Amino acid sequence: MLYGLLDKPLGRGLRYDPDTEIPDLNGKIIVVTGGNAGLGKETILRLSKHNPKRIYLLVRNQNKSEAAIKDIQSIVPNAPISFIQCDLTDLKSVESAVRDFTSKEQRLDMLYLNAGIMATPAGLTKDGYEIQFGTNHVGHALLTKLLLPTLSRTAEEPGSDVRVICLSSIGHAAALFTGICFDKLKTEMSWTPTMVRYAQSKLANILFARELARRYPKILCVSVHPGAVNTELYRSMLSGWMSSFNFSKQLLETIESGAKNQLWAGTANREDITNGEYYTPVAMSGGGSWKSQDMALASKLWEWTEKELEGYAAPTALP
Incomplete structure (x- = not known):
């Protein structure tokens, strides 16, 4: 089933040109996880061209982050980008990153939960969660939880437009029959x-x-699903288990094309976007599996996550 979905580029929706369609971002504070390469780096580059107040790049490796910022600023001189160290496999690191951010900013307009890992060997995060679930969901869930007071406060301001964009994948369909194995999430599975x-x-x-x-x-x-994009994640996967399939790298979308869906979601007219929806590229709704539309499962996941993260609290707001 998943092979059939991935055997061709996905998404032939809205024609979208970030350079001409992203509006002026004057005054906007933006956070992007995993922005030192691939889709995150491309997202920061494109947003940087439209006058944001500041973009915070949350990644684990400072050297790679500084190299990415240098690359972006070679194209967009004086792009207002700052690095904050954040390791999504370590909840204490996530907590520290939020403390760092809130010591600098009192508002947050756009949060891109972009970072992720894919098709990795079995393992655990530092806090004992299955490595892919712990990185892709639990780490981002804590980041969002601790930033919610700032996001909510910003959303109350007149004329505000606060958004959270979660990078997902059409690959979620491979969990159609298993769903989420709550009782196994603290094992390597x-x-x-x-x-x-x-x-x-x-x-x-x-x-x-x-x-x-x-x-x-x-x-x-x-x-959002970015499409099957020629990033490090897909190249790593193709060199491994996918090599047994007749899957050509020539079918992969470029990074420039792959970033369009999340850029659209973050900057298009709010009335053109349905809150809570899952979009395939670009701006195409209704593409998720029936399991992805199960609101009872969504509520169960939320409650499970809240229980797991109950020991963490948002830092005190700046005066």
């Missing part, structure tokens, strides 16, 4: 194929976005 483990994390991204939108309707929250 080594008996489960790596792409199924990846799929449940990407299913969680969609469900998390739906439930966040339901609980916090003043915040526009959507999940």
Whole structure:
């Protein structure tokens, strides 16, 4: 089933040119996880061209982050980008990153939950979660939880337009029958194929976005599939298990094309976007599996996640 979905580029929706269609971002504060390469780096580059107040790049490796910032600023001189160290596999690091951010800013207009890992060997995060689920969902869920007071406060301001964009994948369909194995999330799940483990994390991204939108309707929250994009994640996968399929690298979308869906979700007219929806490229709704539309499962995931993260609290707001 998943092979059929991935055997051709996905998405022939809205024609979208970020250079001409992203509006002026004057005054906007933006956070992007995983922005030192691939889709995150391209997203920061494109947003930087439209006058944001500041973009914060949250990644684990400072040297790679500084190299990415230098690359972007070679194209957009004086692009207002700052690095904050954040390791999504370590919840204490996430907590520290939020503390760092809130010591600098009192508002947040756009949060891109962009970072992720794919088709990795079995393993655990530093906090004991299955490595893909812990990185792709749990780390991002804590980041969002701790930033929610800032997001909500910004959303109350006149004329505000606060958004959370979750990077998911059509690969979530591989969890159609397994769903989310709540009782196994604190194991390596080594008996489960790596792409199924990846799929449940990407299913969680969609469900998390739906439930966040339901609980916090003043915040526009959507999940997006970028397409099958020629990033490091896909190249790594293709050199491994996908090499047994007749899947050509020539079928992959470029990074420039792959970033369009999340750029559209972050900057298009708010009335053109349905809160909580999952979009395939570009701006195409209704493409998720039936499991990704299960609001009872979304609520169960939210409650499970809240229980796991109950020991963490947002830092005190600046005066």
